[in-house]
Amino acid sequence: MNAQFHKVCNPLLPEAAAIFEYLKTLNQARWYTNRGTLQASLEERLSMLFGADHNVVVATASGSAALEASILATAGTATPDKPYAFLPSYTFAATALAAERCGYTPYFLDVDPETWSLDPDMIARHPKIINAGVIIVVAPYGRMPDMVALETLYKKTGVAVVVDAAAAFEQVVAAPGCISATIPVCLSFHATKTFSTGEGGAVLWSDQIGRESIVQATNFGFLNSRECRSAGFNGKMSEYSAAVGLAMLDMLEERRQEYFEVSHTYRQAFASSGANSSGQFFASPEISSAYALILARDSIVAAELCVELQVSQFGWRRWYESGLHNMAHFLDCPRDAMAVTTDLGDRLIGLPMAHDLSEDKIAQIVDVVAATCETEVAFVAEQAGGR
Known part of the structure; x- marks a missing residue:
């Protein structure tokens, strides 16, 4: 691509x-x-x-x-x-x-x-x-x-x-x-x-x-x-x-507006994709403009999405991996049960984000997500006219 x-x-x-x-x-x-x-x-x-x-x-x-x-x-x-x-x-x-x-x-x-x-x-x-x-x-x-x-x-x-x-x-x-x-x-x-x-x-x-x-x-x-x-x-x-x-x-006001427009474009692309992708999309203003996140339906879909993004030459990231309790340095630390952490770590995927990410690139990314996930995306409603 x-x-x-x-x-x-x-x-x-x-x-x-x-x-x-x-x-x-x-x-x-x-x-x-x-x-x-x-x-x-x-x-x-x-x-x-x-x-x-x-x-x-x-x-x-x-x-x-x-x-x-x-x-x-x-x-x-x-x-x-x-x-x-x-x-x-x-x-x-x-x-x-x-x-x-x-x-x-x-x-x-x-x-x-x-x-x-x-x-x-x-x-x-x-x-x-x-x-x-x-x-x-x-x-x-x-x-x-x-x-x-x-x-x-x-x-x-x-x-x-x-x-x-x-x-x-x-x-x-x-x-x-x-x-x-x-x-x-x-x-x-x-x-x-x-x-x-x-x-x-x-x-x-x-x-x-x-x-x-x-x-x-x-x-x-x-x-x-x-x-x-x-x-x-x-x-x-x-x-x-x-x-x-x-x-x-x-330059902060200009930069904030650019990020707002990228988040808005992402939401528009998901809304008009016509794809049925079961998941939830998160972007500014609910979260920092530095991130665009997709919460996949399950861990299998999330894993497949990561593969397809990589094949399509788009970066992705599990920003917090599967939790610190699974990292080598922290294995001996005391902890409670980690049901939610495990679930989020498996399903929440970071998509490409930048203040100058083009509308064309966003459309391509959304196409990959939609084609992989197969059912309708429920995304977080955008605040009209806000940042």
Whole structure:
């Protein structure tokens, strides 16, 4: 079908000339890292974008750094009586690795079949909650959890809660009320995300003392001195990454519109395909614009779809594989039964997505899906005229 293989994810960062406009002052100031002026500007502009009347952002070197710093700032390192980090198995490996770097043993929980995230009520009733030092809730594919329910969970259990919202940049922009004074929300600004600094991340937290704790954790445990006063590491964002982020903000509205149009075109293509493909299609605004997902009828259809996409020169991905509990590094970690995680891992397939994915390519991808799945696709209804 295609002369060239089309990647499942094909990001494009700002042109070098746009980034240079921010970089050209660095050699004059000779301030390249350690919370320089570009990082401060990025944090200020992001806070305004999120609708805050004061700074709520601490930029970090990566999404993983944001998550690790948030664990240290809320829960500290693991203790013998609270060795576990409760987290979903249905997530990216960075979630569990951040917990491990803070001394915790990941305890894998299954997710809700509708939200694909952890159920706060189930966590509160869990028999091992007394041994959990931190709860890491994931916003899968950018789908934000119920923050009020998580604040209630924290009050009920006394266990620190952190949200790994790596891909939820757009969802936070759309619903800035999800930025909490109690629970830090961690974003990734990796190149594959809809807003990117190339590599980077941020912690969103409306509590000033909490944000200072993030600054301290990402600067070797230093805060307003050269004395290490807490657990920490080097998790600061460099001025170079901040420059990319500032240039990205300058073009953000155009980029968001392009992603919206691609998601809209996908939905139109599925609606008009005339094929009967039993499955469910997910795209923005329900999830991050970085993803286009098809939930196949069953694991057999999903496996066949992956083969047909590959043969047709289209990339695909099981973004969270079959769950972390099946990965070699985590095989010995304690876990609950994983019925939903197994089902999602088998059936949820990532389709190609990019801000400049053409209508013709989308039509070809949908044709492959429709021809493989054979019965009607039920796709998530588009919000008329919205992002």
